[in-house]
Structure formats: structure tokens, C-alpha cells
Amino acid sequence: MTHEKDGASGYALSTLDAMIAWGRKYSLYPFTFATACCGIEVMGAFGTHYDLSRFGAEVVRFSPRQADVLLVAGTINYKMAPVLKRIYDQMLEPKWVISMGACACSGGFYNNYTVLQGIDKIIPVDVYIPGCPPNPEGIIDAVVRIQKIIETGAPRAAERWPIK
Amino acid sequence: MSIVLDRLRERFPADVASTHSDFGDDTALVRRERIVEILTFLRDDPELLFDFAMDLTGVDYLGEDPRFEVVYHLYSLTKKRRVRIKVRLHEEDPVIDTAVSVWPGIDWYEREAWDMYGIVFRGHPNLKRILLYEAFEGHPLRKDYPKAKRQPTIGPEE
Amino acid sequence: MAEPVDITAMGGTPDLQAEPMRINIGPSHPATHATLRFQATLDGETILDLEPEFGYLHRGFEKESEAATWTQVVSYTDRLNYVSPLMNNVGYAMAVEKLCGIEITERCKYVRVIISELSRIIDHMVCIGTNMVDLGALTNFWYFWKPREEVYFLIEELCGQRLTTAYTRIGGAMADLPEGWTERLLAVCRGVIPECIADVNALLTKNRIFIERTMGAGPITAKDAIALGFTGPCLRAAGVPLDLRKDEPYLVYDRFDFDIPIGEAGDTCDRYMVRMEEMRQSLRIIEQAVAQLPGGPINIDDPRFILPAKAQVYENIEALMNHFKFIMEGVKVPAGEVYSATEAANGELGFYIVSRGGGGPYKIKVRPPCFPLFQGIPHLVKGQMIADLIATLGSVNIVAGELDR
Numbered sequence: 001m002t003h004e005k006d007g008a009s010g011y012a013l014s015t016l017d018a019m020i021a022w023g024r025k026y027s028l029y030p031f032t033f034a035t036a037c038c039g040i041e042v043m044g045a046f047g048t049h050y051d052l053s054r055f056g057a058e059v060v061r062f063s064p065r066q067a068d069v070l071l072v073a074g075t076i077n078y079k080m081a082p083v084l085k086r087i088y089d090q091m092l093e094p095k096w097v098i099s100m101g102a103c104a105c106s107g108g109f110y111n112n113y114t115v116l117q118g119i120d121k122i123i124p125v126d127v128y129i130p131g132c133p134p135n136p137e138g139i140i141d142a143v144v145r146i147q148k149i150i151e152t153g154a155p156r157a158a159e160r161w162p163i164k
Numbered sequence: 165m166s167i168v169l170d171r172l173r174e175r176f177p178a179d180v181a182s183t184h185s186d187f188g189d190d191t192a193l194v195r196r197e198r199i200v201e202i203l204t205f206l207r208d209d210p211e212l213l214f215d216f217a218m219d220l221t222g223v224d225y226l227g228e229d230p231r232f233e234v235v236y237h238l239y240s241l242t243k244k245r246r247v248r249i250k251v252r253l254h255e256e257d258p259v260i261d262t263a264v265s266v267w268p269g270i271d272w273y274e275r276e277a278w279d280m281y282g283i284v285f286r287g288h289p290n291l292k293r294i295l296l297y298e299a300f301e302g303h304p305l306r307k308d309y310p311k312a313k314r315q316p317t318i319g320p321e322e
Numbered sequence: 323m324a325e326p327v328d329i330t331a332m333g334g335t336p337d338l339q340a341e342p343m344r345i346n347i348g349p350s351h352p353a354t355h356a357t358l359r360f361q362a363t364l365d366g367e368t369i370l371d372l373e374p375e376f377g378y379l380h381r382g383f384e385k386e387s388e389a390a391t392w393t394q395v396v397s398y399t400d401r402l403n404y405v406s407p408l409m410n411n412v413g414y415a416m417a418v419e420k421l422c423g424i425e426i427t428e429r430c431k432y433v434r435v436i437i438s439e440l441s442r443i444i445d446h447m448v449c450i451g452t453n454m455v456d457l458g459a460l461t462n463f464w465y466f467w468k469p470r471e472e473v474y475f476l477i478e479e480l481c482g483q484r485l486t487t488a489y490t491r492i493g494g495a496m497a498d499l500p501e502g503w504t505e506r507l508l509a510v511c512r513g514v515i516p517e518c519i520a521d522v523n524a525l526l527t528k529n530r531i532f533i534e535r536t537m538g539a540g541p542i543t544a545k546d547a548i549a550l551g552f553t554g555p556c557l558r559a560a561g562v563p564l565d566l567r568k569d570e571p572y573l574v575y576d577r578f579d580f581d582i583p584i585g586e587a588g589d590t591c592d593r594y595m596v597r598m599e600e601m602r603q604s605l606r607i608i609e610q611a612v613a614q615l616p617g618g619p620i621n622i623d624d625p626r627f628i629l630p631a632k633a634q635v636y637e638n639i640e641a642l643m644n645h646f647k648f649i650m651e652g653v654k655v656p657a658g659e660v661y662s663a664t665e666a667a668n669g670e671l672g673f674y675i676v677s678r679g680g681g682g683p684y685k686i687k688v689r690p691p692c693f694p695l696f697q698g699i700p701h702l703v704k705g706q707m708i709a710d711l712i713a714t715l716g717s718v719n720i721v722a723g724e725l726d727r
Contacts, residue, residue: 033350035357035379036723037404037485040448044474047467062352078315079297080357080378083349109397112311112382113304114296133485187420187660215548218663219672219689237661237674237689241548241562244569248661269551272697280384295377295726304385311385 017153024068024094025147026056031067033087036074038101038133045136052136057143064090069146070123071139075103077114081122088123096149096156098142099125102132124161166190168247171211176202191248196234196260199251203266206238206247214238214247217263220273222281226307231255232283236263236270253283262288280305342370347711349378352456357722358696360711367707372700376725383727387686391652392418392492395683400486402688403724405448406441407487408477409666414686415490416572417662417673422492422655424627429618430494431573436507436611437480437489438573438664439604443515444470445667445719446555446597450522453594453716457535462522469514476507492653493628494621504612511608519601526594536590540702540714547588550701551694554669556718559596560588566665578610590710590717627653652681668692668719690724 034042045052052058061067064087076084088097099119102108105128107117119125126149127142149156168190169183179202181193194202206214219237230252238247251260262285263270274285275294282303285291293300302309347360357378363371383402387395399414400407412434419426426434447470451463474484479500481489489496526532542552547560557564565582567575583599585592621628629648634641657679663672669691676685695718702718703711 036381037401040405040485043463044467044471047471048464049468049471075379075381077378077380078300079380080349083378087350110381110386112385113309113313113315114380114382135484186658187423189659189661191659216553217551218553218670219661219674219687221674221687223676223685235674235687237672241564246661248659267551268549269694269697272693293377295380297377304382311382311389 021150021153025150027059028057028069028096028143028146029059029061029067030057030069030071030143031061031064031087031091032071032073033084034071034073035076035080036101036103038073038104041133041136042071042073042100042139045139047136050136050140052140052143055140055143055147064088065092067091068095069143070095070097071100072097072104072119073100073133075108075110076116076119078116079114081116084119085122093158094156095158096126096146097123097158098127098129098139098146100129100131100139100142101134102130105130108132124157126157168206168212168245171209172202172206175205175209189246189248191250193250193252196251196253200261200263200266202249203236203263206249207266211243212240212245213242214240214245215267216241217267217270217273218246220263220270220277222277222283222305224281224305224307229254232258232281234260234277234283258282259284259286261286264288279303282306340365347708357726358715358720362708362711364708367709369703369706369708369711372703372711374696374699376696376722379722379726381723381727383688384686387683389682391682392655393648393653395686396490397486397488399688400488401723402690402727403445403666403668403671403721404485405721406445406667407485408437408441408489409445409664410671411487411490412438412573413662413664413666413671414673415492416664417660417675418492418655420662421658421660421675421677422627424493424622424624426494427619427622428574428616429498430620430622432611432615433495433499433620434490435573435575435578436608436615437477439607439611440473440476440507442604442667443601444473446601449667449717449719450594450597453590453713453719454526456712456716457532459526459532462525465518465521465525469510469518472510472514476503476510479503479506491621491628492655493624494619498620504615507608508612511605515601515605519598523598527598533591535709536594536713536717538587539590539706539710540588540717542588542698542702544588546701547698550698552669552698553694554666554691555593555596555600556588556695557669558583559585559592561586566663566670570663572664574611575607577614578607580604580607580610590713593717654679654681655683663689666691668721668724669695671724688724688727690727692718692720692725696720696725 032042099105104119107115127145129138129142131138166185172192173180179195179198183192206212216239218239221235223233232253234251236249274288277283278291279293279295342363342365344363349357349359359375361373362369383398396411399410402410447466451466454462478484481487481496542560544561547557563584580603583596585596630641630644635645655677657677659676661674663670671691672689674687678684702714
């Protein structure tokens with residue numbers, strides 16, 4: 001599977017790959033790593049009003065071995081960071097990461113001795129959702145963007161992650 | 165004058181350094197030597213009956229000597245009163261007796277004061293860090309600890 | 323990871339080669355609301371010893387508040403108990419107002435009561451909903467989320483945000499109630515919320531499986547609860563009639579007629595029943611508060627604490643300077659220390675504030691209601707099974723934002 005320089009899919013995305021991508025994007029299994037307030041909005045997104053299951057991401061799996069998408073919702077501090085890294089490492093390829101909320105994207109308004117200033121310091125992130133907390137509609141938007149990434153075959157953030 | 169402060173002063177005249185009732189809160193500054201006796205008296209005296217230890221915290225008055233202060237907030241269920249007991253500790257010797265024998269529920273508050281301020285509670289069954297991890301260096305709520313000081317990140321093999 | 327222990331010394335007969343096992347119920351676990359950790363010593367499924375650990379959401383509220391102005395701290399208080407943020411805002415504002423010695427307007431007091439009770443209802447809904455999810459009864463969670471969304475619409479109209487509200491200010495509130503808000507509030511309080519409570523009640527309260535699972539799970543006696551420092555629904559479920567709204571009435575709670583539900587055994591079933599009844603009582607309070615709601619301004623008329631009117635700021639140089647000083651340096655609060663407690667949804671939420679004068683606090687300590695509750699979890703479940711631990715943990719309503727600050 002080749003990619004063009006700007007990340008768009010090349011002609012080599014065959015029909016089989018397209019079918020796999022179609023199946024994959026409409027059956028994402030999210031692992032909600034919800035630590036703080038954003039977790040409540042995640043629950044709202046899965047609720048009946050903002051129904052995320054319309055987009056296929058209905059089956060929430062609480063085991064990283066069974067999940068596709070890691071949805072990090074909430075502040076990650078230095079004590080929790082190794083746990084997050086381990087959960088990310090335990091997930092199987094291909095995997096995507098959504099960083100939800102200001103705290104996960106960049107530490108939020110907590111700039112102190114205990115808060116990790118963004119989860120992209122330790123894991124690669126595909127989609128960032130700004131907000132404190134973002135609306136459940138923001139989560140839906142992020143899931144749709146992940147579906148776009150899958151559909152177009154664009155390189156995932158994990159493939160561009162610097163390996164030290 | 166407040167009945168709580170009066171009885172406290174009457175019973176421990178040498179240990180009560182000062183009292184006030186600013187903003188409606190009865191407060192007593194006491195010496196640390198007989199703190200367990202004072203707290204037991206407050207819990208058991210039939211006029212006072214402070215059966216709830218609501219809060220324990222430390223305060224860092226950097227620049228003053230004694231530098232640290234341990235603050236107890238107590239509540240009486242039957243008498244519906246509150247009192248605040250404060251003890252000052254010097255920077256070189258921030259040690260005070262534990263109050264776990266008086267109220268078992270004060271255990272974790274003391275651990276937190278140790279974690280955040282470095283105040284040692286003598287006789288505490290398990291004085292370890294509670295909010296932060298063991299590899300953390302320093303006591304962050306002290307005034308001379310800079311807010312945005314980053315810590316070494318610990319790896320996933322903990 | 324087994325640590326061999328001599329089981330005969332513990333009074334058991336070793337017909338099987340059994341050793342107590344030490345396992346980790348880790349911080350990323352759905353039933354622990356994702357930030358609590360237990361190290362359990364188990365004999366089969368029975369818990370011999372439990373060591374809780376937390377701090378996985380410690381965000382440095384106290385250190386941040388020392389670097390912020392008095393009004394900026396209101397935003398940090400929302401994130402404490404993030405399922406009922408308005409109550410934290412109210413508690414903090416009351417503490418600072420006690421320190422300043424100012425008395426807010428009648429209308430503001432009633433509005434604060436209304437939003438506190440609304441927050442209490444949504445907090446209990448989250449607690450019961452997630453507790454039931456842990457037990458496998460997922461439907462109640464969806465049922466409870468519908469009125470929560472309705473309440474979120476109301477809160478969003480009121481202050482622009484669904485969850486992190488930052489509504490109260492020192493001396494008043496961010497803004498007055500919008501047009502027609504009270505009618506919409508009453509429509510929700512008479513419509514969706516009681517219907518949903520009735521639905522969940524019908525599903526659970528007489529349900530044989532629910533009763534078997536929760537009755538006897540995590541009991542505590544009144545004496546132990548007091549010694550451990552419990553407050554709130556967990557204490558009331560154990561039989562102790564302590565509720566700050568009745569015992570130390572603040573705002574205008576002494577003008578309303580409501581009851582405090584008291585349990586008996588202090589187990590999970592009692593905690594559930596106490597919470598359900600408290601929701602109904604909160605609805606009563608809201609009805610009475612809306613009926614008695616007076617008119618008038620929501621902020622006090624005191625230029626030391628309240629921002630001047632925007633029109634004045636654009637026209638008048640004194641108002642402009644006043645506005646600038648408030649925003650850049652903060653409201654000037656007198657020196658001193660104060661402790662102020664309110665009855666939050668989980669128990670007594672206390673703020674101990676030390677001020678050295680100036681625009682920001684010297685120290686703020688939050689006394690979180692779930693701190694002693696989490697400390698008491700080993701006491702509640704010792705000798706019971708892991709499944710009881712899960713049921714008890716959910717019913718005690720540990721909110722990590724508050725526990726870890």
C-alpha cells in the first residue's frame with residue numbers, strides 16, 4: 001500500500017483494502033481511558049441523546065487487547081502516565097488514539113509539578129479534541145475523523161511516531 | 165466567649181498559646197507536646213464531645229519561625245459545634261505525635277500532610293506518600309517548591 | 323503472585339494447598355472509575371485485606387490556587403467533584419464571602435439553593451447509574467442519562483457550559499437567571515426527573531437480584547462511621563442523622579420543608595435507598611425555592627467585589643480602572659483564615675482558606691467528602707467477596723477529582 005506525499009491514498013489501495021477499511025471504520029471498538037471530567041462527557045456521548053453507536057463505535061471494550069481506539073479523556077499526571085503507556089503498548093495494531101480535552105492534549109490549565117503536559121509526550125495521537133470538556137458532539141467529530149483516516153488509508157500517528 | 169475555648173484553656177492552661185474566634189470560627193493555637201491529650205480531652209469531655217475529625221492539614225508560613233502549622237478541624241455531632249486546633253512546628257524539627265489513636269479516620273489526612281509538606285507524624289502506622297508516587301522528590305506544597313517543576317517520568321515497569 | 327502464608331495460623335484447615343493470593347485491581351479498571359487502585363489479599367474470592375491507593379488524578383489544585391486570583395480559583399473548583407460542579411462553586415464562594423464578611427442578596431441565596439439541589443440530583447443519578455453498571459444492570463444508566471441531558475440544557479442556558487460551570491462569583495453570580503428559566507426548570511422537575519426516578523425504582527427496588535447483591539454488601543455501624551469521619555449519604559445510611567442543611571443551615575435552607583432519609587444497616591442497599599429518597603426531597607426543595615424566589619439584583623452592590631457594569635467601563639475612567647484591577651490583581655480579600663462547609667452530594671465539602679490579604683489565596687484546603695469514605699473501604703468490605711467490593715465501591719461514590727484534587 002503506497003501513500004502519496006501529502007498523506008492521501010495512492011492508487012495502490014486495492015478493493016480488498018477498501019473493503020477492510022470500510023468494515024474497520026464502522027466497527028471501531030473504543031477503549032475509554034476516562035480519568036476525569038471528560039469521562040462524564042464520554043458517557044454523555046454514548047448516551048441516548050448524542051448516540052455514538054450511530055457511527056459504529058458502540059461496543060466499548062474495557063480490555064486493551066480487544067480495542068481499536070484509545071480514547072484518552074481527562075488529565076494524565078505523572079503517576080498515571082506509566083499506566084497509560086502500558087495500556088497503549090498492550091493494544092494490538094492497528095490502533096488509533098484520540099486525545100480528548102485540553103488536559104490530555106496539552107495539560108490544560110494545570111501547569112504544575114504533577115500534570116503531564118499532553119499525552120503526546122508519551123504516545124502518538126491521531127486526533128485531538130479541544131475543549132474543557134468538549135461537547136459530546138466533539139467526540140462524534142473525532143470518531144468521524146478517525147473513520148476518515150481509515151477510509152483514505154492515511155498514515156496513522158503511530159507510523160510517524162519517533163522511536164527513541 | 166466560647167465554651168469550647170474556655171474549657172480548653174481551663175484544662176490546659178500552659179499549653180494553649182492563644183485563641184481567637186475570628187469570622188465565627190473558634191480557634192486555639194496549642195503546643196505540640198501534649199497534643200494527643202488535648203485531642204483526647206476534646207473528644208471525650210462530656211461538655212464538648214468532638215467525635216468527628218473533619219480535616220487535618222498543614223500550612224507553610226515561609227519566612228516565619230516556626231514555619232509549619234498543623235491545623236485540625238473538629239466537629240461535634242451532638243453539640244453541633246466546630247473548633248480549629250493549630251500547632252506550630254519548626255522547620256528543622258517538623259515532628260508531631262499522631263492522632264490516629266484518637267480518631268482512626270485521621271490516618272490518611274496525616275499521610276497527606278507528610279506527602280505535601282514533609283510534616284512527620286510520630287507513631288503513625290504507615291507514613292508513606294499517598295497522593296504522589298514513591299519516586300517523587302520533594303514536598304510540593306511547600307512555598308519554596310516551584311509550581312512548574314517537572315519530575316522525572318517513571319517508566320511503565322513500576 | 324502468591325505470598326505463601328501459613329493458613330493454619332489463621333485458623334483454617336489446609337485440606338487444599340491454599341495460599342492467600344495478592345492481586346492488583348489496577349488503576350485502569352472500569353469498576354474503579356478508572357483512577358483507583360486496590361491491592362487485595364484474597365483467599366479464594368474472600369477479601370482478607372485491602373490496601374487502597376489513589377493519587378492517579380492528583381492535579382495540584384492547591385498549588386494552582388496559590389498562583390491564581392480569587393475569581394480564577396472558581397474554575398479550578400468545578401473540576402473537584404465534576405459530576406456536580408455547581409455545588410463546589412457555591413461552597414467556595416460561600417467560604418470567601420465568610421472571610422470578606424459580606425452578605426449576598428436574597429435572590430442569589432435562592433438561586434444558589436436551586437442550583438445546589440439540581441446538582442445533587444445529577445450527582446446521585448451518576449452514582450446510582452454507574453453503580454448499577456458495575457453490577458450489570460446497564461439500563462438504569464441509560465435511563466438516568468436522559469434527565470441529566472435535560473438538566474445540562476438548563477445549566478448551559480444559565481452559564482454557557484454544561485459541565486465546568488464556574489458560575490458563582492464572590493458576592494454573587496456570573497449572571498442572573500435567563501428569561502423563562504424557572505418555567506423550564508419546573509417543567510423538567512415535574513416531568514422527566516420524577517418519571518425517570520420512578521422507572522429506575524420500578525426496575526430495582528423490589529428486584530430480587532438487586533436485593534441479594536446489595537443487601538449486606540459493605541455494612542458499617544454508626545459508631546465506626548463516625549470514628550472514620552464519614553459524612554453524607556454513607557453516614558446517613560448507617561443511621562446517623564447528620565445533614566448540614568438541617569444542623570447548620572446555610573443559605574436559606576431553614577425556610578424549606580424537607581426530610582432527611584436515614585438508613586439502618588449502612589450497606590449498599592441502604593445507600594442506594596438514601597440517595598433515591600434524597601433526589602425526591604431535592605425536587606421538593608426546588609419547587610419551594612422557585613415559588614419563593616424573590617426579585618432583585620443577583621450581585622451585591624459593592625464596588626470592592628463586583629465588576630462594574632460594562633457600559634460604565636466603556637464610559638467612565640474609574641470604572642475602567644476598577645475593572646482592570648479586579649481582572650489583573652484580583653479582588654482584595656482581608657487577611658485571616660476561615661473554614662466553611664456545605665452539604666455536597668457526597669457529604670461535607672469543606673474549604674479551609676488562609677488569606678494574607680491580596681488578590682489571591684495563600685492556601686486553600688479542600689476537605690473532600692470522599693476522602694474518609696475511601697479510607698473506610700477496607701473496613702466496609704473486609705471478609706466479603708470481590709463482587710461485594712465492586713458493589714460497595716460504586717455505592718460509596720468516589721469521585722476522583724475530589725479525592726485526589
